[in-house]
Amino acid sequence: MNALEIISLVTAIAVLIKLLVFLVKPKLLESFASDIDKTAKFMTTVILVLFAVIAYYVFSTLSIMKVLPAILLGHIILGLMLVQYPKVYKMFAKEVFKDTSKTWLVWLIWSALSVWVLYVLYF
Numbered sequence: 001m002n003a004l005e006i007i008s009l010v011t012a013i014a015v016l017i018k019l020l021v022f023l024v025k026p027k028l029l030e031s032f033a034s035d036i037d038k039t040a041k042f043m044t045t046v047i048l049v050l051f052a053v054i055a056y057y058v059f060s061t062l063s064i065m066k067v068l069p070a071i072l073l074g075h076i077i078l079g080l081m082l083v084q085y086p087k088v089y090k091m092f093a094k095e096v097f098k099d100t101s102k103t104w105l106v107w108l109i110w111s112a113l114s115v116w117v118l119y120v121l122y123f
Contacts, residue, residue, distance in 0.1 A: 002061075003057040003060075003061070004057060004058065004061055004062075007054055007057060007058075051109075063120070064113065064116045064117055064120055065117065065120060065121075067113075068113055068117055071113070
């Protein structure tokens with residue numbers, strides 16, 4: 001198995017376990033979500049490390065022209081979830097615009113990916 005297959009396998013198992021926990025013991029996920037504010041800095045570090053490791057393997061195998069549409073597909077799935085909870089989405093958007101200083105890293109990543117795509121297409 002190559003690195004992307006292993007990442008896909010781990011993701012598939014994690015998704016199915018999360019679905020099982022959601023169906024059998026939803027309070028466990030609710031408890032995890034309510035504790036996230038206590039571990040936000042730690043979780044940010046973990047997510048950035050995972051991002052770097054997975055990005056390394058993804059971009060060593062696939063081009064940006066294949067990766068960006070896959071990321072878009074993931075965002076569409078997330079969007080499908082968010083439109084089911086419009087009040088939550090409004091509250092989320094309000095919080096984001098209240099303190100935009102927390103979004104700089106995400107915007108930096110999106111900007112870098114976008115500039116990369118434009119570079120590949122036009123240079």
